[in-house]
Amino acid sequence: MNLRMILAGSMLLGVLALAGSIDRPLVAAAAEAPERASFDAALVAKGAELAAIGNCRSCHTQPGGAPFAGGLPLSTPFGTIHSTNITPDPDTGIGRWTGEDFLRAMHEGVDRAGRHLYPAFPYDHFTRMSALDVAAIYAFIMTRDPIRAEVPANRLRLPAGFRPAIAVWKALYFEPGEYRPDASRSATWNRGAYLVEGLAHCGACHTPRSALGGEIKRQDLGGGEAERWHASSLTETSPAPVPWSADALYDYLRRGHEQRHGIAAGPMAPVAHNLSGAAEDDVRAIAVYVASRMQRPASAPAAAADAVIASARERETDAASRVTSKNAASAVDGADVFAGACAGCHGAGPASPSAAPVALGLTTSVNAPDSRNAIHIVLEGLWPEPGAKGALMPGFAGELTDGQVIALIDYLRARFTDRPAWTDAPERVKEIRQAMQSEP
Amino acid sequence: MIELNINGRTHAIDADPNTPLLYVLRDHLALSGAKFGCGLGQCGACTVMVDGQATFSCLTPISVLPGRRIKTVEGLGTIEQPGPLQRAFIDEQAAQCGYCIAGMIMRAQALLEKNPSPSEAEIRRHMMPNLCRCGTHMRILRAVRRAAERMRVAAAHEAKPSDS
Numbered sequence A: 001m002n003l004r005m006i007l008a009g010s011m012l013l014g015v016l017a018l019a020g021s022i023d024r025p026l027v028a029a030a031a032e033a034p035e036r037a038s039f040d041a042a043l044v045a046k047g048a049e050l051a052a053i054g055n056c057r058s059c060h061t062q063p064g065g066a067p068f069a070g071g072l073p074l075s076t077p078f079g080t081i082h083s084t085n086i087t088p089d090p091d092t093g094i095g096r097w098t099g100e101d102f103l104r105a106m107h108e109g110v111d112r113a114g115r116h117l118y119p120a121f122p123y124d125h126f127t128r129m130s131a132l133d134v135a136a137i138y139a140f141i142m143t144r145d146p147i148r149a150e151v152p153a154n155r156l157r158l159p160a161g162f163r164p165a166i167a168v169w170k171a172l173y174f175e176p177g178e179y180r181p182d183a184s185r186s187a188t189w190n191r192g193a194y195l196v197e198g199l200a201h202c203g204a205c206h207t208p209r210s211a212l213g214g215e216i217k218r219q220d221l222g223g224g225e226a227e228r229w230h231a232s233s234l235t236e237t238s239p240a241p242v243p244w245s246a247d248a249l250y251d252y253l254r255r256g257h258e259q260r261h262g263i264a265a266g267p268m269a270p271v272a273h274n275l276s277g278a279a280e281d282d283v284r285a286i287a288v289y290v291a292s293r294m295q296r297p298a299s300a301p302a303a304a305a306d307a308v309i310a311s312a313r314e315r316e317t318d319a320a321s322r323v324t325s326k327n328a329a330s331a332v333d334g335a336d337v338f339a340g341a342c343a344g345c346h347g348a349g350p351a352s353p354s355a356a357p358v359a360l361g362l363t364t365s366v367n368a369p370d371s372r373n374a375i376h377i378v379l380e381g382l383w384p385e386p387g388a389k390g391a392l393m394p395g396f397a398g399e400l401t402d403g404q405v406i407a408l409i410d411y412l413r414a415r416f417t418d419r420p421a422w423t424d425a426p427e428r429v430k431e432i433r434q435a436m437q438s439e440p
Numbered sequence B: 001m002i003e004l005n006i007n008g009r010t011h012a013i014d015a016d017p018n019t020p021l022l023y024v025l026r027d028h029l030a031l032s033g034a035k036f037g038c039g040l041g042q043c044g045a046c047t048v049m050v051d052g053q054a055t056f057s058c059l060t061p062i063s064v065l066p067g068r069r070i071k072t073v074e075g076l077g078t079i080e081q082p083g084p085l086q087r088a089f090i091d092e093q094a095a096q097c098g099y100c101i102a103g104m105i106m107r108a109q110a111l112l113e114k115n116p117s118p119s120e121a122e123i124r125r126h127m128m129p130n131l132c133r134c135g136t137h138m139r140i141l142r143a144v145r146r147a148a149e150r151m152r153v154a155a156a157h158e159a160k161p162s163d164s
Helices: A002-022 A041-054 A099-108 A131-142 A165-173 A187-197 A246-255 A268-275 A280-294 A302-317 A334-342 A372-380 A402-416 A425-438 B021-028 B084-091 B101-114 B120-127 B137-163
Strands: A073-076 A079-082 A224-226 A229-231 B002-006 B009-013 B047-050 B053-056 B069-071
Touching (some): A041 A268, A246 A268, A246 A280, A334 A402, A372 A425, B002 B021, B009 B021, B053 B101, B084 B101, B084 B137, B101 B120, B101 B137, B120 B137
Antiparallel strands (some): A224 A229, B047 B069
8 A cells, every 4th residue: 555655656746747748739729619500400319318328417517507507516535626517608618619629528538728627527438439429419518508607616635636637647547549349249238338438437436446536447347436325336246136137227227216126326316317318229238238247157047036036025024034133322223213114115015006115135225235325315215306207215314313224224234135234334324414414 | 101302391102112203293192283194204294303304203103202302383383373484374375275284384494493594496405305285385485485584584683682
């Protein structure tokens, strides 16, 4: 660790000296951005579908704000960065950007003025896209309503606050270049891989990152984090008790829920919501590729999956399988909390025609390597995306004290899975509560 | 026996620890402001406050409540002297059938205690979990805004004499 830090530090200093010179100048400064009416309608429509896969809207829109007008604060280990206004407003957005400027930003991580862009904008993925797909997204973005909106200044700690330092980051982690197809695989698989590695930038959350914020390539899609949520592994280390199939993934990505795995929650909820508007074939290609990445060496036969489902259903209904998890600090029994607060919906028999929860033993959150996602859902509940239909679970932040949440979380793990107990719940509950209070 | 602190008074309750608070309020204590709507935490008719937070009483077993402060709509005022939110709901005639109103008032109370000058967006986001089947949402929102304003004026009034 020490060695690594010294190495990183000396590289940082060395490359900083060069950094200024790596900044690129304006390309074709005289060129004008095309007129709005000049874009081909078919290209704009294709761009709309691709932008849904890129989830552009989620980061480039504030809650309740105009779409793509930016300003969303993103907290990173290096400070707070605000997403930019990418509407075609000439002064505060990207209205003066040519197609060439836009392609350079997507492929090389450089803005129109030639400054390096922060990798919170995942150009390390977008660089894999074809110039044609980038042109379609450009056509879509440039035909949105221009919104005049200044974005608040970033609050970053040094050296990240010093923009040329990004050159160092790029030298370490950025490998430009378009996706190269694997000839031994199907066209669908290759389309999926192209989208997952590129535009959909799944690895930005689902791949673990180093101390300097670069994706650790040898653990590609091996499980990372996003906004204090755990982003599940999309490889053979996936915690899902029933192995994901391409069909199940398609349903999950397209509809935001899948009866044998769970409901898209937290930062994944808007991703699934956006994918409901993407091209069906592209979502299917993503599902095929991710399912292939998840395949375990000795693939479990279908009969095994049925047994897992049967066992999960039994645990759901069998009151005799009650496990006590007395939490010493609060002297609370998680089983009591569950019986009083949860079993109305998550119990024997359907509580009402409208409540059909996923069996808890099958959910990724209860089987996950840490307790974060389960705590998020217990405290905050599950809410459909604005204007969309979907699962609704109330949050229990007001009902339950920290000690009661911890007892409940430990109980869920013990009753619904055979996995080792979580030990991180006390600190996670505190962290998540704090975050809920600071961003209500 | 489980001891519950409700509207500042302590009650000893003889009931199964898994009993929802809502049943105890209505059946044991005759505090029938909070209503049973869905029993699943999806409608908000049963909303009360626990330690200052709006809470679905239908999903809250009494076992988790000892040592905590519970407030119901009965704790905000009386028929003769309604509290600011109750007054505002009357003034705006925000109730049609009235079934959701106790829950609406308690959810709004939790907001105004924490944030005396909420924006329109904050009010709407906060009130989202509570449903009204009659469709009086616009009046309910007006009542919340009116109560907030009145509470701000009252607070400023109270603060003034000590300043001068």
